[in-house]
Amino acid sequence: MxxxxxxxxxxxxxxxxxxxxxxxxxxxxxxxxxxxxxxxxxxxxxxxxxxxxxxxxxxxxxxxxxxxxxxxxxxxxxxxxxxxxxxxxxxxxxxxxxxxxxxxxxxxxxxxxxxxxxxxxxxxxxxxxxxxxxxxxxxxxxxxxxxxxxxxxxxxxxxxxxxxxxxxxxxxxxxxxLEKEVPGHVANRLQAAIWREAIHLAAEGVASVGDIDKAMWAGPGLRWAAMGPTACFSMGAGPGGLQAFCAHLGDQFNAWCDDLGDARLTPETTAMLVAGAEEAARGESHAEMTARRDEMIVALQKALAPHRR
Structure with a gap:
């Protein structure tokens, strides 16, 4: 060993x-x-x-x-x-x-x-x-x-x-x-980018904190548990792959990027997020939520393991 x-x-x-x-x-x-x-x-x-x-x-x-x-x-x-x-x-x-x-x-x-x-x-x-x-x-x-x-x-x-x-x-x-030093490394930067936009959407009143979380786990998060975002997008335009996807949706993607927010964790924003998270939890304790998260992670790992390359 x-x-x-x-x-x-x-x-x-x-x-x-x-x-x-x-x-x-x-x-x-x-x-x-x-x-x-x-x-x-x-x-x-x-x-x-x-x-x-x-x-x-x-x-x-x-x-x-x-x-x-x-x-x-x-x-x-x-x-x-x-x-x-x-x-x-x-x-x-x-x-x-x-x-x-x-x-x-x-x-x-x-x-x-x-x-x-x-x-x-x-x-x-x-x-x-x-x-x-x-x-x-x-x-x-x-x-x-x-x-x-x-x-x-x-x-x-x-x-x-x-x-x-x-x-x-x-x-x-x-x-x-990692081949180069950057603050937060790779995965933390990816999730920070997503959370920043989630905070922006909540602050702008687009959807509730709970519904924004739901949009993630019921949509992109489910795909990303299987494959990363670039691999997923490469399948988004059919057999043409990533080249076809970029040609088809490139302008829309650029427009989405231009419209993304620049949220910060101010006291006001934090209070909004805390209230929204408490509402979405519907009385579930921290220990109960942690146990449920761990059970789902175990289930996902066991289900996906036979399909990994």
Whole structure:
């Protein structure tokens, strides 16, 4: 097994989800998180995640008992082969963490950051030598959503990105290789563009927050669970493919782009969205909504898996 001993630095929603997936794959997980109650919360999260992982066939080699908690980040990483860092998105905090763990890393160990907003170059400044460090950005929740965006650069050791990619794919992830630094990476930018227009449509009174969400999951979201937007559009004009689609709808598409909004999360906009989301939830609690989302993700993954290439 590649990288049999793993560590998770930070055990919030993302870190605990990673830990559940690593455990399910048959690996040991050492966790460091100084927040009060972090150990109990992480164990509870893993317990809740385990049935879904089992239904997806991912727990045949694993056990939630291969888990340990440590008082320092240094102790957590000392024997780890692969370390997933998921601490809060504060650069100073990440830099301090990297300075602590760098001298304790085992030879050949890889450290990957789950960061969604910071760039690899910004984080590398916290290392004396960032050779073993890569970006490994998941989509929430990592134990169910397969995407991981992976990136290294000229300061990353040869073979590290490839080894991290192989590791992620061995535990069921789908990897995307980033070739250039941009804020938010790829997937977050795509969903930010969509949400920006959703906010604009709601603010303009075109439709309710709930109906705009419904328009996504009952329409494009269903297609995009199967294929990406370019592939879907390539089928939109029949056998002529993407060339025919662009020739047929190019002017309309350009007009839509010219009319897109430029929404911002002001206090007023936030209040509108919160009220609209609460109305659409119709009394469903956060825990109930999360459980329902996870069940649907599991069902989609199982249904689509035989058809993936």
């Amino acid at each position: 590649q990288f049999p001993r793993t560590a998770c630095l930070g055990a919030g929603v993302i870190g605990a989800s990673w830990a559940a997936l690593f455990l399910a794959s048959g690996r040991s997980v050492a966790i460091f998180d100084p927040a009060p109650g972090a150990e109990r919360a992480a164990r509870d999260y893993i317990t809740r995640a385990w049935p879904a992982l089992t239904r997806m066939g991912l727990t045949e080699r694993g056990t939630p008992d291969a888990l340990s908690f440590h008082d320092t980040a240094e102790a957590a990483v000392r024997e780890a082969d692969f370390i997933q860092e998921s601490v809060p998105e504060r650069l100073a905090l990440k830099h301090a963490l990297y300075a602590e763990i760098e001298p304790a890393l085992a030879s050949g160990a890889i450290v990957a950051s789950s960061t969604s907003g910071l760039t690899l170059g910004q984080m590398q400044a916290g290392w004396s030598d960032p050779a073993p460090f890569v970006l490994g950005h998941p989509f929430n929740p990592p134990h169910l959503v397969p995407l991981v965006e992976v990136m290294g650069n000229a300061r990353t050791d040869a073979g590290v990105v490839e080894a991290a990619t192989d590791f992620y794919e061995s535990i069921g992830k789908v990897t995307v290789r």
